[in-house]
Amino acid sequence: MKMLPRLLALSLAVALPGPAFAAQTFALVVGVDQYPNDVSLDGAVRDAEDVYRSMSAAGFTVTKFTNAEARKDDIRKAWTDMVAQAAAGDTIIFTYAGHGAQMPELIAGDEADGLDEFLQLPGFDRNRYEETSKEIIVDNEMNAWFGEAEGKGVHVLFVSDSCFSGGMSRSVTGKTRLAPAVTVKLAPPSQEAIAGANLKDIDFKQVTVLAASLESQPTPEVIIDGEPRGALSWSFARAVEGSADRDGNGIITRIELEDYIFSNVKNRSEALQVPNFMPQVARSESEVVVTLTRGIPVNNGTTTETADNDNGTTTPVVEKTIKSAKDLGWTGNIALQIDGAGDKPKNADGTGTPFRWDVASGVFYTPNGDVAAENVDAERIQSVVDKYVLLDFLKALASQNPGSVSLTPVKDIYAAGTRLRFDAPPGRYPNMLVFNLANTGEVQFLDMQAAGTSSSQFKLTDVEIVKPFGADHLITIWTAEPVDAIGAVLADRAVTSQTLLQALLTRLDGKEASVAIQPLYTRETL
Structure with a gap:
């Protein structure tokens, strides 16, 4: 621009x-x-x-x-x-x-x-x-x-x-x-x-x-x-x-x-x-x-200390109130339009511009019109819906305390065979979780760094874009809250978005945590 x-x-x-x-x-x-x-x-x-x-x-x-x-x-x-x-x-x-x-x-x-x-x-x-x-x-x-x-x-x-x-x-x-x-x-x-x-x-x-x-x-x-x-x-x-x-x-x-x-x-x-x-x-x-x-106070926070300024004055520092995802507008539902004969999955009764599932082609579209997933059949549709319910929850958390990650090279969309790199730096909190929400709806555990262990930058280098195509979302969460229980959930190969959501709701909702979301849109050819 x-x-x-x-x-x-x-x-x-x-x-x-x-x-x-x-x-x-x-x-x-x-x-x-x-x-x-x-x-x-x-x-x-x-x-x-x-x-x-x-x-x-x-x-x-x-x-x-x-x-x-x-x-x-x-x-x-x-x-x-x-x-x-x-x-x-x-x-x-x-x-x-x-x-x-x-x-x-x-x-x-x-x-x-x-x-x-x-x-x-x-x-x-x-x-x-x-x-x-x-x-x-x-x-x-x-x-x-x-x-x-x-x-x-x-x-x-x-x-x-x-x-x-x-x-x-x-x-x-x-x-x-x-x-x-x-x-x-x-x-x-x-x-x-x-x-x-x-x-x-x-x-x-x-x-x-x-x-x-x-x-x-x-x-x-x-x-x-x-x-x-x-x-x-x-x-x-x-x-x-x-x-x-x-x-x-x-x-x-x-x-x-x-x-x-x-x-x-x-x-x-x-x-x-x-x-x-x-x-x-x-x-x-x-x-x-x-x-x-x-x-101040900001967001009805409570003043806990004062900070010294360069000019010799002091300013009260406010401990912010961390809102829950529901207080930030998260509903636990998405809006879904089904084109063709197919049963509506759970958690798909939201309002507003809908996601769209074309049953005949198996293509699942975002409200923006992007292809989010391919080959979505009756068995997979629930896991894809659950992914976006979880993603909306993570976006709500990120709206009050976002983190920063990077994907190189930077593109709107990546073709098959493209090689890229993902970097998640250490955050200002001692614990970190990294996982991928795949376009299939699967949860893929990538890393956990807990307080007391050696903390370092997380890197995925020379990753090649392959099938299936659609939209993945690489997630990084930094927090001072204990993450071992969430890590145990993530480490289970059978973990679902719904199970992970429940763990995050229990452990991190309304708590201080920084969330970074890296969308990764792919297709076979551009």
Whole structure:
């Protein structure tokens, strides 16, 4: 994905001097599903409403525009008002969920690829550009907006759950947030679109941009909790609720936000997306991007100690409340559509966009339209359903404490014969479990490292992709809880997803554990 390219060279916001709970956070939230002159979306307004709720609960001053309310003049005025109200050290967060698009550069020689990017509002009609050009926000204009905040010492975080380029190799049925490009040379929509071009070489020190995908990837709408959503918006909303605040001190650093967003976007998009931070590297470990204005406690946690800050002050540290999977929305069921004559398995009475089982072909599809498993017959269907019930449970745990693992090379999908490597580093907890949930529904035990034993990085090297094809999920769990009993369950060659789920519910649900999920989609040929 290509997102506001001239911001690629910007420096990240400097760290706030200490927690500074007196600083205020303003937020501007825009979400558009309904595009009268283009393909409409399904989940952008849900994204905006979710982010709005989380930021309001965090104590931010929030202004929201959705669908027809999202008019450029009104958005511009809201931004101007926020900059006027904000003081040095305050933060403005601007989140956008909707279509992005490209157009020939407005200023000759301004862009390396000859293209400007823009956010497309519902009033824009590319067939009537002169009359509707004011209903796009060009990257040049956003530079000018950000420059206004920069001039007052106000921090800016721009979160764009949209798309400007890229394609995917997996057959996903959801919509992408990419509108058709404008192909003819057009006049700048405003003076700001010209003036903003002159800011491309300015070293912004207080602006961070978080885009949904890399340039080479699309931004698809994916199914989360049964509904079309943007994985970045969903993850950002959970981050602001406090899940990204790993140490519970009421601030989210760039490092904390990165760790949280990268892991959960991977989990919720099934590895279709890799978010893109700009600049790509944090300036310091303590660099703050979000201050939870409501202060602490976070998630009704209990203050247990204080942390010393560099400026000589102390900040209460909160022991977070770990929610159960059910409190996080897990139901123990998935929704399943059966095409053909077949009995419905247990735990398949969930609601929302369903998985789909084509009985005649034996193909089992995810709600996103991916092939999850092949050769699924009446004997295997229950184990496949049980796998996804367990996977949803693990995703719920990961949403409040995600871990990080890697698969090399990185691809949307892997063809037969491809060789790859999987790495799971030691975590911050003493115990680790590694296992695979195969596309057949089988549970494959890979490793256990318990406290008191030699802890090391777990590696699978030179793994070759072979039949059966579909979607595997490599799982790593780190915890301070005892894992011997879970390990004993995993070591049983006859272990099922249902048995493992019961062990995890008993031992880890509502307990502190970090979970990493690495989707692995395969097929015979690409």
